Amino acid sequence: xxxxxxxxxxxxxxxxxxxxxxxxxxxxxxxxxxxxxxxxxxxxxxxxxxxxxxxxxxxxxxxxxxxxxxxxxxxxxxxxxxxxxxxxxxxxxxxxxxxxxxxxxxxxxxxxxxxxxxxxxxxxxxxxxxxxxxxxxxxxxxxxxxxxxxxxxxxxxxxxxxxxxxxxxxxxxxxxxxxxxxxxxxxxxxxxxxxxxxxxxxxxxxxxxxxxxxxxxxxxxxxxxxxxxxxxxxxxxxxxxxxxxxxxxxxxxxxxxxxxxxxxxxxxxxxxxxxxxxxxxxxxxxxxxxxxxxxxxxxxxxxxxxxxxxxxxxxxxxxxxxxxxxxxxxxxxxxxxxxxxxxxxxxxxxxxxxxxxxxxxxxxxxxxxxxxxxxxxxxxxxxxxxxxxxxxxxxxxxxxxxxxxxxxxxxxxxxxxxxxxxxxxxxxxxxxxxxxxxxxxxxxxxxxxxxxxxxxxxxxxxxxxxxxxxxxxxxxxxxxxxxxxxx
Numbered sequence: 466x467x468x469x470x471x472x473x474x475x476x477x478x479x480x481x482x483x484x485x486x487x488x489x490x491x492x493x494x495x496x497x498x499x500x501x502x503x504x505x506x507x508x509x510x511x512x513x514x515x516x517x518x519x520x521x522x523x524x525x526x527x528x529x530x531x532x533x534x535x536x537x538x539x540x541x542x543x544x545x546x547x548x549x550x551x552x553x554x555x556x557x558x559x560x561x562x563x564x565x566x567x568x569x570x571x572x573x574x575x576x577x578x579x580x581x582x583x584x585x586x587x588x589x590x591x592x593x594x595x596x597x598x599x600x601x602x603x604x605x606x607x608x609x610x611x612x613x614x615x616x617x618x619x620x621x622x623x624x625x626x627x628x629x630x631x632x633x634x635x636x637x638x639x640x641x642x643x644x645x646x647x648x649x650x651x652x653x654x655x656x657x658x659x660x661x662x663x664x665x666x667x668x669x670x671x672x673x674x675x676x677x678x679x680x681x682x683x684x685x686x687x688x689x690x691x692x693x694x695x696x697x698x699x700x701x702x703x704x705x706x707x708x709x710x711x712x713x714x715x716x717x718x719x720x721x722x723x724x725x726x727x728x729x730x731x732x733x734x735x736x737x738x739x740x741x742x743x744x745x746x747x748x749x750x751x752x753x754x755x756x757x758x759x760x761x762x763x764x765x766x767x768x769x770x771x772x773x774x775x776x777x778x779x780x781x782x783x784x785x786x787x788x789x790x791x792x793x794x795x796x797x798x799x800x801x802x803x804x805x806x807x808x809x810x811x812x813x814x815x816x817x818x819x820x821x822x823x824x825x826x827x828x829x830x831x832x833x834x835x836x837x838x839x840x841x842x843x844x845x846x847x848x849x850x851x852x853x854x855x856x857x858x859x860x861x862x863x864x865x866x867x868x869x870x871x872x873x874x875x876x877x878x879x880x881x882x883x884x885x886x887x888x889x890x891x892x893x894x895x896x897x898x899x900x901x902x903x904x905x906x907x908x909x910x911x912x913x914x915x916x917x918x919x920x921x922x923x924x925x926x927x928x929x930x931x932x933x934x935x936x937x938x939x940x941x942x943x944x945x946x947x948x949x950x951x952x
Contacts, residue, residue, distance in 0.1 A: 473647060474585065474586060474589050474590065474598070474647070474648060475586060475590070475598045475599075475602040477640065477643045477644060477647060477648065478541075478582035478583070478585060478586060478602050479602050480636065480639070480640050480643075481541070481544075481545050481578050481582055481637075481640045481644075482578065482579060482582060482602065483636075484545075484548070484633050484636045484637065484640070485548065485575045485578055485579065487616065488552065488571070488629070488630070488633060491616055491617035491620075491629045492513065492514060492617065492629065495617050495620070495621045495626040495629050498621045498626045499513070499564070499626050502626065503558075503559065503560055503561060503564070505560075505561050513561075513564050513565055513568050514568075515676060515679055515680075516565045516568045516569050516572065517568040517569070517571055517572040517575070518572070518675050518676070518679060518863075518867065519569075519572065519672050519675065519676060520568070520569045520570075520571070520572025520573050520575075520576065521572045521575055521576045521675075521863060522576075522668070522671035522672045522674070522675045522860075522863060523576070523668040523671065523672050524572070524573050524576035524577065524668075525576045525580065525671065525856065525859055525860050525863065526664060526667045526668065526671070526716045526717055526856060526860060527659075527664055527716070528540070528576060528577050528580040528581050528584075528856055528859070529580065529581075529584065529852035529853055529855060529856035530659060530716065530852075531577065531581075532580075532581045532584055532651075532852055533852050534659075536650035536651065537581055537584055537585045537588065537648075537650065537651045538585070538644060538645065538648045538649060538650040538651070539650055540577055540581050541577070541578065541581045541582055541585060541644055541648070542641050542644045542645055543577070544574045544575075544576075544577030544578040544581060545574065545578060545637050545640045545641050545644065546574070546637070546641055547570060547571075547573055547574030547577075548571055548574030548575055548578060548633070548637065549574075549633055549634055549637030549638070549641075550570060550574075551567050551568070551569075551570035551571030551572075551573075551574055552567075552571060552630040552631065552633035552634065552637070553630070553631065553634060554566070554567035554570060555567040555568060555571065555630040556627040556628070556630035556631040557627075579859055580855050580856055580859040582602070583602065583839075583855055583859070584851065584852055584855045585648060585651065586598055586599070586602055587843055587851050587855060588651045588848075588851065589648075589649070589651070595840050595843070595922050597781075597782045599836055599839045599840045602839075616629070617629055620632075660712070660715060660716050662708055663705060663708055663709060663712075663715055663716040663717075664716055666701050666704050666705040666708060667701075667705055667716055667717050669697065669698075669701040670698050670699075670701035670702045670705060671698075671860065671863075671864070673694045673695065673697040673698035673701065674694075674695065674698040674864060674867075675863065675864065675867045676694055677691050677694035677695040677698060677871075678864070678867040678868045678870070678871040679867055679870065679871065680694075705717070706719070714853065715853075716856075717853075717856065717857050717860060718850070718853045718854075718857060719857075721846070721850065721853065721854050721857060724845040724846065725845070725913075725914060725915075725918070726790075726841050726842065726844045726845050726914065726918050726919055727842050727843075727844075727845060727846060727854060727858075728910075729794075729841070729910045729911055729913070729914055729918075730838050730839075730841045730842035730858075731842060731857070731858050731861050732861075732910055733794070733798075733838070733907045733908075733909075733910025733911055734838040734842075734861070734862070734865070734907070735861050735862075735864070735865040736865075736903055736904070736906055736907040736910070737798055737801070737834060737838070737903075737904050737907035738862060738865035738866055738869060739865045739866075739868050739869040739872060739900065739903050739904075740801075740802060740805055740869065740900040740901060740902075740903040740904030740907075741801075741805070741831055741869065741900075741904065742865060742866035742867070742868065742869020742870060742873075743869040743870060743872055743873030743896070743900040744770075744805065744808075744827075744869075744873075744900075745870075746869075746870045746873050746874060747808075747873045747877065747893060747896055747897065747900075748763075748767055748808065748824075749763050749767065750877075750888075750893075751808075751811065751890065751893045752766060752767070754888050755813070755888060755889060755890040755892070755893060756811075756813045756890060757813065766817065766820055766821060766824065767824060769820075769821045769822075769824035769825045769828065770824045770825070770827055770828030770831070772825055772828065773824070773825040773826060773827065773828025773829035773830075773831075773832065774828045774829070774831065774832035776825075776828075776829055777828075777829045777830075777832035777833050777836070780833075781832070781833055781836040781837070784833065785836075785837060785840075785924075786924040789916060789917065789918070789919075789920065790837055790840075790841045790844075790911075790914065790918050790919040790922075791911055791912070791914040791915070791916055791918050792916075793833065793837055794834065794837050794838065794841070794908075794911040795908045795911040795912050796908075797830055797833055797834050797837070798834060798904060798905060798907045798908035798911065799905050799908050800830050801827065801830040801831055801834055801904055802901045802902065802903070802904035802905030802906075802907075802908075803901065803905065804823065804826055804827045804830060804901075805827060805897060805900060805901040805904055806897055806898050806900075806901025806902065806905075807823060807897075807901070808823065808824075808827070808893075808897045808901075809893055809894040809895075809896070809897030809898055809901075810894075811823075811890070811893075812890050813890055840919070840922050841918065841919045841922065842854070842858055843855075843922075844918065844919035844921065844922050869900065872899065872900060872903070873896050873899075873900055876895050876896035876899045876900075877892060877893065877895075877896045879895075880892045880893075880894075880895050880896065
């Protein structure tokens with residue numbers, strides 16, 4: 466495989482993920498215009514967002530099985546195609562039922578794009594180049610949400626809201642062509658049978674969790690209804706865990722948490738992402754309602770986070786190579802959490818230059834943490850379990866981001882209930898402190914790792930002995946395999 470391949474593949478995948486991440490956030494800015502165009506209540510238009518999230522949750526668990534069964538290239542190209550078709554349908558919608566149906570189509574495509582794109586990366590890029598490849602691939606996850614309000618505000622103001630969906634068409638067509646031409650159609654030789662019961666139980670659990678989290682603290686549903694949804698989610702989760710007892714390759718495999726690096730990355734990363742996931746909700750609300758800025762001004766300020774992420778991409782590899790995963794993830798979680806909590810100190814008279822600097826710093830450290838988490842997770846995962854590990858990690862990421870919005874909204878709601886007045890800038894202090902402390906607490910998951918954890922990926926010098934041990938272990942496995950074949 467040519468050396469340039471490890472640079473081309475992440476960029477192809479990044480283009481598809483950028484399209485999805487941008488689309489997922491750009492719609493929030495355009496909702497008032499869409500509501501006026503369709504003659505609908507803006508609150509009812511929230512169904513266009515929740516329907517996408519539900520479709521994403523339902524079909525995420527089946528992505529790994531589909532890639533193993535039909536080939537990663539086939540599924541990834543098809544996912545881009547489905548997402549593009551859904552975008553066209555959204556742009557042509559003239560009523561709420563049509564828009565919700567089109568968003569469900571988009572969600573089905575999106576549920577395959579993210580995990581299968583990452584799976585292609587894991588199977589085509591050597592481990593010693595994985596950090597840089599992950600840095601290139603995770604860039605859209607950071608830039609998309611930052612650009613979303615800015616692009617959505619500009620398109621909605623100066624053109625038509627329909628173009629926020631239709632601009633996906635050329636990106637999607639180019640992406641499909643590049644995928645079909647440059648990416649091999651990788652698949653597992655040992656294919657898992659489709660577990661219909663497990664899929665249905667996981668779908669119910671994930672949909673109920675995400676819909677419940679999405680509405681927690683927002684006064685859009687009665688508290689009892691939210692509690693009932695979360696109860697259904699817990700019940701379906703319990704039934705799923707009972708169902709998979711004794712199964713060797715379930716749809717979502719909790720046995721992967723026995724691997725120390727995977728457990729620390731996914732569970733610690735979940736807690737960190739809950740804190741970070743609240744920012745796209747809290748920051749625009751604070752800047753627009755608390756400070757009185759316009760949507761375009763707010764988007765222009767929050768774009769600084771994406772600029773910070775861009776700065777970090779070239780530095781993530783050298784930092785991880787010099788300090789190692791354990792030290793970087795543990796310390797950086799504390800730094801990121803402190804910066805996040807500090808956002809609560811912003812006031813309407815705070816100089817915009819200071820806000821820009823803080824958001825730039827937050828994006829810088831957040832990008833480093835995401836790159837480290839996404840790379841470390843697969844350090845100990847054996848090749849046959851890659852697709853299952855990837856699927857479970859993506860599911861946990863989606864849950865954590867939804868829970869982040871719920872935590873931020875609930876903290877803000879409780880504060881306004883306590884003060885009893887209109888929403889002001891000071892009401893955001895407890896919310897930012899809460900999510901900042903959660904991000905800091907994720908550091909505990911990384912302190913228990915050995916100093917050379919993931920050294921074969923980071924190239925950390927303390928891991929030289931570990932690398933030799935891994936090589937010796939792999940050689941022993943190969944000899945054992947040859948002996949078995951001879952027998």
